[in-house]
Amino acid sequence: MMPKLNASNAVAALMCAALILLPVYSAATGNIFILTLFTRITIYALAAASLNLIMGYGGMMSFGHAAYLGIGGYAVGILAAEGIGSGFIQWPVALVVSALFALLIGALSLRTRGVYFIMITLAFAQMAYYVASALSRYGGDDGLTVYKRSDFAGLINLSDRNQFYYLCLACLFGGLYLIWRIVNSRFGLVVQGVRSNEQRMQAIGFHANRYRLVCFVIAGTICGLAGALLANNTDFVSPAVMYWTRSGDLMVMVILGGMGSLFGPVVGAIVYLLLEELLSQFTEFSGLILGPVLLLIVLFARGGIMGLLGRMSRG
Amino acid sequence: MYLVVEQLLNGLQFGLLLFLLAAGLTLVFGIMDFVNLAHGSLYMMGAYFAATFVAWTGSFVLGALIALGATLLLGIALEYVALRHLYGRDHLDQVLATFGLILFFNDAVRLIWGPAGLALPLPAWLTVPVQIIPGVYYPAYRLMIIAVALAVAAMLYLVVMRTRIGMLIRAGASNREMIGALGINIKLLFTLVFGLGAALAGLAGLMQAPILTVQIGMGENILILAFVIIVIGGIGSIRGAFMAAIFVGIIDTMGRAFLPDLLRKVLSGAAASTAAPALSSMLIYLLMAIILVLRPEGLFPAAKR
Numbered sequence: 001m002m003p004k005l006n007a008s009n010a011v012a013a014l015m016c017a018a019l020i021l022l023p024v025y026s027a028a029t030g031n032i033f034i035l036t037l038f039t040r041i042t043i044y045a046l047a048a049a050s051l052n053l054i055m056g057y058g059g060m061m062s063f064g065h066a067a068y069l070g071i072g073g074y075a076v077g078i079l080a081a082e083g084i085g086s087g088f089i090q091w092p093v094a095l096v097v098s099a100l101f102a103l104l105i106g107a108l109s110l111r112t113r114g115v116y117f118i119m120i121t122l123a124f125a126q127m128a129y130y131v132a133s134a135l136s137r138y139g140g141d142d143g144l145t146v147y148k149r150s151d152f153a154g155l156i157n158l159s160d161r162n163q164f165y166y167l168c169l170a171c172l173f174g175g176l177y178l179i180w181r182i183v184n185s186r187f188g189l190v191v192q193g194v195r196s197n198e199q200r201m202q203a204i205g206f207h208a209n210r211y212r213l214v215c216f217v218i219a220g221t222i223c224g225l226a227g228a229l230l231a232n233n234t235d236f237v238s239p240a241v242m243y244w245t246r247s248g249d250l251m252v253m254v255i256l257g258g259m260g261s262l263f264g265p266v267v268g269a270i271v272y273l274l275l276e277e278l279l280s281q282f283t284e285f286s287g288l289i290l291g292p293v294l295l296l297i298v299l300f301a302r303g304g305i306m307g308l309l310g311r312m313s314r315g
Numbered sequence: 316m317y318l319v320v321e322q323l324l325n326g327l328q329f330g331l332l333l334f335l336l337a338a339g340l341t342l343v344f345g346i347m348d349f350v351n352l353a354h355g356s357l358y359m360m361g362a363y364f365a366a367t368f369v370a371w372t373g374s375f376v377l378g379a380l381i382a383l384g385a386t387l388l389l390g391i392a393l394e395y396v397a398l399r400h401l402y403g404r405d406h407l408d409q410v411l412a413t414f415g416l417i418l419f420f421n422d423a424v425r426l427i428w429g430p431a432g433l434a435l436p437l438p439a440w441l442t443v444p445v446q447i448i449p450g451v452y453y454p455a456y457r458l459m460i461i462a463v464a465l466a467v468a469a470m471l472y473l474v475v476m477r478t479r480i481g482m483l484i485r486a487g488a489s490n491r492e493m494i495g496a497l498g499i500n501i502k503l504l505f506t507l508v509f510g511l512g513a514a515l516a517g518l519a520g521l522m523q524a525p526i527l528t529v530q531i532g533m534g535e536n537i538l539i540l541a542f543v544i545i546v547i548g549g550i551g552s553i554r555g556a557f558m559a560a561i562f563v564g565i566i567d568t569m570g571r572a573f574l575p576d577l578l579r580k581v582l583s584g585a586a587a588s589t590a591a592p593a594l595s596s597m598l599i600y601l602l603m604a605i606i607l608v609l610r611p612e613g614l615f616p617a618a619k620r
Contacts, residue, residue, distance in 0.1 A: 061407060108604060112611040115350065115406060119546045120607045123600040126539065130600075134593030244539060248352075248414045255411045285426050291419025298412040299400055 007313035008306050012263040015270070019169055023162045035161055041273045042168040043229045046175050048253040048265035050222035053179050055251070056260030057188065058215045059195030063118045064105070064125025065250050068098045068220050070132055070242035072227020077144040077237040087150030087158075091228050098224025099217050101128070106216035110209050122244055132239040143238025146231055158232050168229050172266070175222050180262055182218065191215045256297060258306030267305050317451050322572045323565065324447075328457050330564020331464035335519035336537060337544040337556040338471060339512025345551020346487045347505055349398065350406050352413040354516050354541065355534025356420035357393075361386045361517025362524040362533065363424060366433040375438045382521050383514055390513020394506050402505065421531050432530035435521075460522050467518065468557060475553060484508060488551050540567075543603045548615055555615030563599055570595040 019042065026035040047069055054060040075094035084090065105124040112120055138144045149158035158164050182188045194201045194208045202208050231237040240246070249272070257268025275293070279286035301308050340354050364385045369378030393416070401409050437456055444452035475481035483504055486494045495501045520534070527533065544563050548555025575591035582590065606614060 055407075063410075108608050112607050115344075115550065116546060116607055116611055116613075118350075118406070118410075119542055120604055122539065123543065123603050123607075127597045127600045127604075130593045130596040133596070134589055136589055245417075245535060248410070251407070252411055252414060255407055259407070285422040287418035287420075287422030288426065291415040291417070291422070294415025294418070295397055295412045298404075298408045298415075299397070302408075 006310070008261070008263070008309040011267070011306075011309055015263065015266065016173075019172075023165055027162075032161065035165055037273075037277060039161075039165045039168050039233055040230075041269055042165070042172045043226050043233060044250070044253065044273060045266040045269035046168075046172045046229070047223045047226035048250050048257070048269045049172070049175055049179060049262075050219045050226065051250050052254045052259060052261075052265040053182065053222070054216055054219040055254055056264070057183050057195065058191050058212060058219075060110075060212060060216060061114075061118045062109075062121040062216075062219075063244065063247050063251065064121035064123075064128075065219075065223060066244075066246035067101065067125035067128040067242050068223035069227040069230055069246070070128060070237065070239065071098050071101055072224035072229075073231035073237035073241060074132060074135075074138070074144070074227075075224075076150060076228045076231040077146045078138055080146050080148060080150075081138060081144060085148050085151045087152045090150050091225070094224050094228040095221050098227070099221040102217040102220025103213070106213045106220070110212050110216065122247070125242055125247055126244060129239050129242040129244075132242060139238070141239060143236055143240070146235045146237065149232045149235065150228070164232070168233070171225060171229060175225070176262060176266070178218075178222070182215075183262070187211065187214070252294065256294070256304050258304030258310075261304070261306040261310075264304055264306040271305065318572075320448070320451055321453065322568055324453055324457065324461070325572075326565030326568035327561060328461050328464075328564070329568055330561035331461055331468070332519050332523055333537070333540055333544055333564050334468060334557050334560035335464055335515045335522075336541040337548070337560050338468075338553055339515040340541050341545040341548070341551055341553060341556045342484070342508050343512045344545060346484060346491070346508055347402050348491075349402055350409045350413070351398070351512075352410060352538065353393070353416035353420065354512070355538030356417055357386055357390055357513045357516040357534070358520035358523075358537060359424065359529075359531070359534040360389055360420065361520030362435070362529040363428055363433065364517065365521035365524050366435045366529045367428075369435060375441070379521050383517055386517025386520075387510050387514040390517075391506055391510040393513070394509040398509065399502065399505065417535070424531050430531065432528040435524040435529060437525045456525060463518075463522065467515070471553065480504075480507070540599065543599055546613055547603055547606050549613030550616075552613075552615045555613060558615065563602070566602065567595075567599050570598040574598070 019038070022038055023035060026032060047065070050068075051062065051065045054062055072094040075097050076090045079085075079090045079093060105121065109117055109120045109124065133141050135144075149164075152158070156163050156167060158167065183192070190201065190206050190211050194206070194211060198208050227241075230241065253268035253272050254265045255268070256272055257266065258264030275290060276286055279289055283289070297304070303310070336354070336358055339357075340351065343349050343351050343354075361382055364382035365379050367378075368381040368385070369375050372378045372381065397412070397416075401412055441456040441459060443455050445455045445458055447453050447458075473481075475484055483494060483499055486499075487501070487504060487508075491501070540563065544559045545556055547563065548557075548559035574595045575587065578587040578591045578594070581587075
C-alpha cells in the first residue's frame, strides 16, 4: 500500500531525513551538542515507540515501562563491571532479561484491566527500582558507572559520536519497522481487535490474553534494547531510570506525539525532550512552562501532535 | 516487646496519615472517575504552606489551620481552572495533564521557596514523650497525629454516611449520570469533593512535615503508596481505603523495623544486608501485586456501576 501524501506523512518523512542528515549538520557547524542531544532523543524515541505498541495498538496502559530501560541498562552495566565487555554477549543478555521480566509481569498483570493494570505494572516497576537500589555491589542508590562501552569486535565503535548516533538511529528505524510489520500483520490485527472488543474476539475463538502477552513481551524487549543503548550513551546506569516519573515521561512522549500512530512517539520524544532542553537554557524552572503546556495539549489537542496534523490535512 | 508496641503505633500513625491522602484520592477517583497524579503535589503544598504560615504566625495550630484553608482553596481553584474539563476524558489524558501539574508544582515550589528543604519545628508542648503503658513512652506529636486522623476519619464517615451531601457523594459514586438527571448540581458537588480531597491531602502533608523535612518531590513517593492503598482497598471505597491504609502502614513499618533481623537469621550476613532494604521497600508493592492477581478488583470493591 502506497502511503498517501498528507501532513502527518510529510512530517514523518521530513523528520526521518533530518535525523539521518543531523551528523552532517553537526560536523559542518561544529555543533557537537546537538548530536549528543539527539542521540538521547533517538533512544527515548525507541523506548516510547515500544510503549506505543502496547499502549496505542494494544490498549495496555503500562505505567512501568521505564523498568525495561533500567533492566537493559543494568544488564550492560553489570556485565561490564564483571569484565564481560563484548556487546555480542551484553546486548542479547539485555534483550533476554527484559523479555523474561516482561513475560513474568505480563502474565500476572494481564489478569487485571484498566486502572488496575496501570497500577500493577507500576508496582512491578517500583519493585525493580528497589531491587536496583539494593544492589550495593553495583553502586546501589548511587548507580553504576559503565567504564567501557560495549565492544563489538571492531565492527562498530560505540565511543565514536557519529557511529554511536547512527547505531541508535538504526535501532530506532529497525524498531519502528518491526512495529509497523507487527501492527499490520494478522497478529497485530488480532491485538488491535482485542483492544476494541475483547469479548467479541474471544467469542470468535482468539485467546485474547495470549496475544496480549506476546505483544507485551515484544514491547518490553524493544525497550530493553533502548536501555542497553542508554547505558552506553550516558556511561552510567542508576535506579533513577526506573523511577515512576520516568515511566510517566515515556507515557507523556507517546500521548504528546499521538498514541496509536507509528511516528507519533518519535515526534513526542523529539518535542518533549527538545522543549525540556530549550526551556532549561533560559530558565531553571522549566516545569513552570512545560507543565501547563502538557495540560493545554491535553485540553485542546486530542490525539497528540500527529492527531492535530491529521485533522489539519483533512481540512 | 516495647519495641513491637512502639513500631505498631508508628505503623498505625503512618497508616492513618496514608488514609488521609488515600481518602481524597479514592473519592475523586470513585466519584469523578478521575486519576489525579497531582494529589501528591497538594500534599506537598500543604507541608510548604504549613512551614510558611507557622513561621509567620508563630503559632503551630494557627499556622496549620491557615495552611489547611490555603490547600483547600488551591484545590478548588485547580479544579475550577483546569481539572473539571478533564472529567469524562480518557484516564490517560488525565494522567498526562496531572503529570504536567506535578512538573509545574515542583518548579513553582523551587521558585518560591528555593531548592533547599524547609523544617517545620514543633512547639514545645508537642515534643514531650507521653507514657502510654508503664515503661513505654511515645512522642506526643505522633499520638496527636493518630488522634486527629481518627477524628477526621470518623467525621468523614459521618459526613458520607449520615448527611445529605454524603448521600449525594455515594450516589455520585454509583451512578453519575443519574444524580445529574435528578437535578443535582453535579459540578458544584464535584468541586466540593475535590476541595475536600485537597484539604485532606494538605492535612496529611502538614502533619507529616515536622517528622520529615519539607522538600520538593515529597509527594511523589507517598502518592504511589496512596494509589496502592486505594487499589488494594477497592477504588471508590472509603472503608476499603481505611482498612488498606492501616494494613499498608503497619506492614511497611514493621517490615522496615524487623525484616532485617529476620532475614539475618535465615541468610548469611552479607546477603541479608543486601536483601533486607530492597525487600522491606518492596513489601507493599509485592502485597498489592499478590492481591491484584488473586482479586483483580481489590479487597473491598465499591458497588458495581
